Amino acid sequence: MSDTKMPAIIAHRGASGSAPENTLAAIRLAAEHGARWIEIDVNISADGIPVLFHDDGLSRCSNGHGLVIEHSLNTLKSLDCGSWFAAEFAGEKIATFDECLELATECNLGINLEIKPCSGWELPTIDAISQLLNSKKTLPPIVVSSFSHLVMQRAAINLPELPRSSLFLVAPPDWHSLLTQVGASNIHLHGNSILTAEMVTDFKNNGLGVYCYTVNTSDEARALFDIGVDGVFTNYPKELLEQFGT
Ligand code: G3P
Numbered sequence: 001m002s003d004t005k006m007p008a009i010i011a012h013r014g015a016s017g018s019a020p021e022n023t024l025a026a027i028r029l030a031a032e033h034g035a036r037w038i039e040i041d042v043n044i045s046a047d048g049i050p051v052l053f054h055d056d057g058l059s060r061c062s063n064g065h066g067l068v069i070e071h072s073l074n075t076l077k078s079l080d081c082g083s084w085f086a087a088e089f090a091g092e093k094i095a096t097f098d099e100c101l102e103l104a105t106e107c108n109l110g111i112n113l114e115i116k117p118c119s120g121w122e123l124p125t126i127d128a129i130s131q132l133l134n135s136k137k138t139l140p141p142i143v144v145s146s147f148s149h150l151v152m153q154r155a156a157i158n159l160p161e162l163p164r165s166s167l168f169l170v171a172p173p174d175w176h177s178l179l180t181q182v183g184a185s186n187i188h189l190h191g192n193s194i195l196t197a198e199m200v201t202d203f204k205n206n207g208l209g210v211y212c213y214t215v216n217t218s219d220e221a222r223a224l225f226d227i228g229v230d231g232v233f234t235n236y237p238k239e240l241l242e243q244f245g246t
């Protein structure tokens with residue numbers, strides 16, 4: 001199994017405060033800013049190709065309309081995924097997960113692969129991603145996560161060698177059973193005020209790494225590190241790395 005331990009500062013959707021989220025430009029910038037790991041969201045196209053995109057719908061982060069799952073990779077590749085963020089990123093294309101793997105390897109980045117299926121498409125999505133990963137001879141360090149328990153169960157079967165993290169907004173009462181069912185090494189949670197030092201201690205006593213999203217200020221990060229959180233996902237890796245190191 002590859003390393004389950006991610007660093008304290010992880011670039012959320014790449015350096016997404018400074019470049020359009022989930023694009024190769026945002027990943028490159030995260031590396032330039034000194035990040036050692038990125039978090040990305042992966043969905044699939046109509047023809048089953050894993051692509052980086054956070055939303056089910058195309059309109060927020062591209063000039064397209066409708067759903068990612070409705071369009072072939074060919075159509076998705078014709079979209080502009082950069083202008084919505086800033087003119088300097090005009091023409092930035094949707095990234096395939098394959099391109100992301102290649103760039104992460106080149107830049108020496110680990111990847112928290114968040115699997116983000118369109119509702120009802122959980123199994124085709126994890127299966128397509130698994131097929132791609134299992135076709136590779138070598139991979140960068142990867143930790144797989146998802147809000148979908150179904151996806152996590154399938155990841156445990158399809159990708160047994162890759163460490164897994166269960167992802168929640170707030171840890172549910174049955175977190176221990178859910179994480180045990182999927183053999184998760186880490187728990188990823190929203191960095192909100194519900195999370196207490198006692199809860200973090202409880203997770204850690206159960207052998208889990210604890211990571212929080214989305215943490216964009218040093219004060220928020222410090223408060224979470226103070227209660228024992230191992231790492232944070234941030235849109236501003238440069239600023240947090242300057243403050244906390246890697
Ligand atoms: O993986 C952590 C975080 O990215 C989960 O929420 O909505 O930003 O993908 P979201």
Ligand code: MG
Nearest residue numbers: 039040041114
């Ligand atoms: Mg995400």
